Amino acid sequence: MKDNSILIYRSRTGFTKRYAEMIAKETGCDLAEFQKAKIDFLARYQTFIFGSRLHAGRIDGLSKAKKIFQKSGAKRFILFAVGAIPNTAEETIAEMWKNNLSEIEMEQIPHFYMQGGLNYERMGFMDKTMMKAAAVFMSRRSGDEVFKKMISQSYDISSEEYIKPLVRLLKER
Ligand SMILES: Cc1cc2nc3c(=O)[nH]c(=O)nc-3n(C[C@H](O)[C@H](O)[C@H](O)COP(=O)(O)O)c2cc1C
Structure with missing residues (x-):
């Protein structure tokens, strides 16, 4: 059977959606929103790609996505x-992976970080409140000024460049 893939994404303000669409266009994989992904529909796929935003250090919906993957019978996750942090923040990104994946998962699950940005216009009330609290917290700590300034407004640092490692992996097979 052909190794067919589906990309399931979860996106609140559009960055993950945009990356998901770029990857689908580049690789020909199928695309579905997380909320609409039902197990019987996923059963026909062998590779399951999950993309989501970072939210207070956690990958939104990851535990649920892992459960769906296990039930789906797909072979590869x-x-x-x-997230809002740049790809160059390597230590922070490495720490984030440690907090989201177990040691075994780190070895077994190919994982990629893609820098997105912030979009206050499309953010929900709770998220806006959390961002304000984060800015207040940072203003009390010295050294966080640049980051505080950065997160006080919308910005977009996403680029097609960042899909390349994942696309390469999908095209290898
Ligand atoms: C409340 C809140 C917490 C966030 N926490 C993080 C974080 O821990 N690390 C990070 O890099 N980005 C964080 N972000 C930024 C989002 O991950 C970023 O805006 C992402 O591009 C959103 O993706 P989406 O547009 O697909 O929803 C946070 C955003 C909000 C609103």
Whole structure:
């Protein structure tokens, strides 16, 4: 049977959705929103790619996505996370993976980080409140000024560049 893939994404303000669409366009994989992904529909796929945003250090919906993957019968799980921090923040990103994946999962699940940005116009009330609290917290700590300034407004640092490692992996097979 052909190794067919589906990309399931969860996106609140559009960055993950945009990355998901770029990956689907580049690789020809099928695409579905997380909320609409039903197990019987996923059963026909061998590779399950899950993409979601970072939210207070956690990958939104990851535990549920892992459960769906296990029930779906797919063979391969690939993960990507989208956040506001730049890809160059390697230590923070490495720490984030440690907090989201177990040691075994780190070895077994190919995982990728893609820098997105912030979109206050599309953010929900709770998220806006959390961002304000984060900015207040940072203003009390010295050294966080640059980051505080950065997160006080919308910005977009996403680029097609960041899908390349994942696309390469999907095209290998
Ligand atoms: C309340 C809140 C917490 C966030 N926490 C993080 C975080 O821990 N690390 C990070 O890099 N980005 C964080 N972000 C930024 C989002 O992950 C980023 O805006 C992402 O691009 C959103 O993806 P989406 O547009 O697909 O929803 C946070 C955003 C909000 C609103």
